[in-house]
Amino acid sequence: MLPDIGDIIELITSIPEKNLNAGLCGTVVHSHSNDIYEIEFTNEKGETMDFLSLHKKYFMVVWKSETKQWIPIAEQTSSLVAGMPDDVARQVLDFARFLSFRYRKTA
Incomplete structure (x- = not known):
């Protein structure tokens, strides 16, 4: 799934030199060519922690701004x-x- 501006992404790879850990969420704010996207990471107060260009292999989309819906868990897992x-x-x-098997056995 290709990201769009305003989508929420989740890092799937840590970026230690920026102190950004896998699982951290950010927002797509710009799209470049060659699958590179500008991502803004903010803290709980809405203050920008970092802003960097990332290839899409470093993250997955977890929320689509166009539909205003979270991506289903099955799609996230598949990604x-x-x-x-x-x-x-x-x-x-x-x-x-x-x-x-375990779930079906106990259900």
């Missing part, structure tokens, strides 16, 4: 798994199967 090496993605799939 994360799609960027993993096959052997790691297979482990995630195996774990998801395990959880699915």
Whole structure:
């Protein structure tokens, strides 16, 4: 899913030199060519913590400004798994199967 201006993103990779950890959310404020986006990160007070250009491989979209809706968990999960090496993605799939079996067994 391509980000649009105003979308909320979540870092999927930490950027230690900027003290930005995976899981931190930011807002897309500009789009460049070659899948590069300007992202603004703010604190709880709305103050800008950092503003930087990031390739889309470093984040995933979690909220779409156009629809004003959060991206469903299944789509977020799919986005994360799609960027993993096959052997790691297979482990995630195996774990998801395990959880699915366990959930269906107790439901």
